[in-house]
Amino acid sequence: MTIAKSTFGSERDAGYTLLELLVMLTVLGLATALVLPRAGTGRDRVALRTAAIQLAAGLRATRTEAMSASSETALVLDLTQRRYWADGAVNVRSLPRGIGIVTGHSPGTPIATDRAAVRFKPDGSASGGWIGLRGRGASADITVDWLTGATRIDWVK
16 A cells, blocks of 8 residues: 655745745835834824814814903913913813924014913904914914904915
8 A cells, every 4th residue: 555645735845944034024124114204203293283273273262252252362372381271262281292382473483482372352353373383294384364363274394
């Protein structure tokens, strides 16, 4: 009686060689080195985008409060502590780490102060102004129109 050997698999095809494993680890290492730095930038952009949207919403809520209460209301920005609030409209909120804040009358013209405020009048108009949020790789310019009190976000790369 003879036993036939199977030709489907042999002992040589049982695994990977050391060289194949080293090549695969090198490829994975290179892919990780390329992807991880980009993942951090994406997180920073999301944090900046969220902070800008929340700040703009706070400005809009402050305007609404001024109009409904028929009294001037201000959103105060504490630039040294990196936080903002408006009495009766917005609780104290802090900006995420890694996001800088500057203020001024118009984009690109920052004013060096410790505190700033955007005031809204009962008719909806405002003192106007510009708030710049600066992150790694992206920026947001938030502008408040003095005549209408409208708040706009411009995304800057």
